[in-house]
Amino acid sequence: MAKDQNAAPQSNEAAPVELDEAAQAAALSEQARIRREKLARLQAEGRDPFAVVRFDQTHHSAGLKIDFEAREKAATVDGVAPASGTVKIEGVAVAGRIMSFRDGGKASFVDLQDRDGRIQLYINIDDLGAEEYARVKTLDRGDIVGVEGFVFRTRRGEISVHVKKLTLLTKGLEPLPEKYHGLQDTEVRYRRRYLDLVMNPEVMETFKKRTRIVSAIREYLDSREFIEVETPILATIASGAAARPFVTKSNALNLQLYLRIATELYLKRCIVGGMERVYDMGKNFRNEGIDIRHNPEFTMIEMYQAYTDYKGMMELCEGLVSHAAVKATGGTKVTYQGTELEFAAPWKRITMMDAVKENGGPDFSGVKTDEDARKLASQLGLTEDLKKKLKDCTKGDILNAAFEKYAEKNLIQPTFVCDYPTDISPLTKQKPGDASMTERFEGFVYGREICNAYSELNDPIVQRERFAQQAQERELGDDEAYALDEDFCASLEVGMPPTGGMGIGIDRIVMFLVDAYSIRDVILFPTMKPDAR
RNA sequence: GGGCCGCUAGCUCAGUCGGUAGAGCAACGCCCUUUUAAGGCGUGGGUCUCGCGUUCGAACCGCGAGCGGCUCACCA
Known part of the structure; x- marks a missing residue:
């Protein structure tokens, strides 16, 4: 359409190349066009920033400031700061x-941002x-530069690099978001996380913490002789x-084929094989709803330890x-959403x-019997909270529904809820002396x-x-009932020692430790519908 | 999937009663050798998410679509 406007006047002599250029120019913002022109000029002068292959950093911003302050301290004599x-x-x-530019006639100040923060030039x-x-x-x-020079403190007290030489390393062809308000549109932040990382330092900090958490978990398990598989x-x-x-x-x-929903059955095969302590930390995929606590692909660690429970x-x-x-926060007390x-x-x-x-629920x-439980469920009006028809429900289903209704939301401080009904725990050992209950817990x-x-x-039997x-549950319409894995059963017949196993949702742990409201704030590239444009 | 809300310049946002759109930052030009949301003077920049409709006239009203946010449902 823009093309038509440009082509419409009497110009039958316009060369195709010019038309392309006109169309391209129309598609770019004025600012983007100017930056491309600046790049073209540099390239014409033999100063193509994209031809630069390397720049050796001696420091990052944060370390430089620490070093400089230490040197100032060393130069302080009898409590008198150096001139x-x-x-x-x-x-x-x-x-x-370059994050901001205070441009003077014969002297300029630039805020340079690297991995660790900013330093003024x-x-x-x-x-x-x-x-x-x-x-x-x-x-x-938005341009990326490398500078060489010396560090000093300005009259206003800012530790700065006095630049002796500056090299343009990359030309930014798109303007950055506004320097003061930054990038706030959550959709753009998730879709274009690179911009979010550039503009919002707390986002960089969140993902650095996530890395520390993941490393800490590996470190803890590795030191206890777990093998990562x-x-x-x-x-x-x-x-x-x-x-x-x-x-x-x-x-x-x-x-x-299916994308895995859990690693459990394979990790137990490793236990059968004699590995004794194993874990797998990686992505699981569940084709379910998306909200502030659920992303279709999420990181889970499962660990199994033989000879424990x-x-x-x-x-x-x-x-x-x-x-x-x-490791992530410096202590075991964490403030989450206040x-x-x-x-x-x-x-x-x-x-x-x-x-x-x-928590105000009934005494089970x-x-x-299942019959007693169904009566109780009707009395309590629990039927709407049940996932299947009341007549198909067992005592275990009803206890679980009561737990979710009365108790779950009140478990604020870390709590282990133990002894889950056998009906909802098909891979779990029963409690000795009570076949209706299993040796299972969930942490809340x-x-x-x-x-x-x-x-x-x-x-195995x-x-x-x-x-x-x-399989019967599946017949009754529960399409999430556990699928039979024949080879897994065969492995149990070879013999698995008594074993304790656990799965932990990494994203959720990270959410608590970095005080993230949404799971999308701890996943670099959360699942999004494609942008319509 | 249901409900509510949002989408206007590169970014953050205004936009009255329906009369063809505005600020700050950013950009461009000029001045400024220690500034830091730098400052001063000047200039340019818009598919108002998209489509259809109502109207003499739509950023604004109606219908539909897209994407997103919150929430409920589903779901660990």
Whole structure:
């Protein structure tokens, strides 16, 4: 359409090339066009910034400031600070993006941003000469430069690099968001995370913390002789959790495959094989709703330890999470959305039945049969909270629904809820003396589940019965019932030692430790619909 | 999937009663050798998310679509 406007007048002599240029110019903002022109001019002068291959940094911004302050302190004699301009660090080279430009006639100040923060540059005409200084003044916010010079403190007290030489390393062809308000549109922040990282330092900090948390978790497990393994993401059967999978296809095998929803059944095979302590930290994929707590692909760690049980997993969980908290935040107390959370061991432990009772729900201890439980459910008006028709519900389903209704939201401080109904725990060992309950717990923080752990069911005959029950559930219309994995059952027949296992949602742990409101704030590139434009 | 809300210059936002759009930052030109949301003078910049409709006339009213946010449902 823009093309038509440009082509419409009497110009039948316009060459195609010019038309293209006109069309291109119309599609670009004025500012983007000017930057491209500046780039073209540099290239014509043999100063193509994109031809530069390397720049050796001696420092980053934050370290430079620390070093300079230390040097000032060393130069302080009898409490008297050194005279302004007498302390210097010579021969530094820093690189980064120009974030603001205070442009003077013969001297300019530039804020340079690197990985660790910002440092001011002081540039004057005497050091660079008139020609080079004029070139500096054509730089734009968003350009990436490398500078060499010395560090000093300005009259106003800002630690700065006095620039002796400046090299343009990359020309930014698009203007950056506004320097004061920055980038605020959440959609653009998620879609164009690189801009978010450039403009919002707290976002950079969040993702640095995420890295520290992940490293801390590996460090904790590795030091306890766990082996990190990688299990398949492409699976012929998606099992090990109650969730709908993503479906994909192998061309070579002409086979429908699923993206994994859990790593459990493969990790237990590793235990059967004798690895004793294993974990897999990686992405799971669940084809479900998206909201502030759920992203379709999310990071999960599952760990399995032979010769221990769910109580061993509680200790592991407390140790692991508090270690991550210390590494990320410096302590075990964390403020999440205004509420102080204490992650130091020991966490509160309570049975599911007691959690229901303590939070104003019914007492299930006298409920013996499914029939009694259904009566109770009708009396309490719980039927709407149940996932299937009341007549298909077992006592376990109803207890679980009561837990979710009465107790879950009140579990603010880290709490282990123990003893889950067997009906909803098909991979879990029963409690000795009570076949209706299992040795399982989930950890809750701020009303949200952060982990799930149990004494692993290792009786292959009982395991097959449980899968048969799940198959019946599927018949009744539950498309999230656990799928039978025949080879997994075969592995149990080879023999798995008594084992404790646990899964922890990494994104959710990170959310608590960095005080993120939405899961999208801790995932660099969250799942988004394609942009319509 | 339901409900509510949003989408205007590169960015952050105004925009009255329906009369063809404005500020700050950014850009461009000039001045300024220690500034830091630098300052002063001047200039340019718009597919008002898209489509259809109502109207003499739509950023504004109606219908539909797209994308997003919040929320409920679903879901660990």
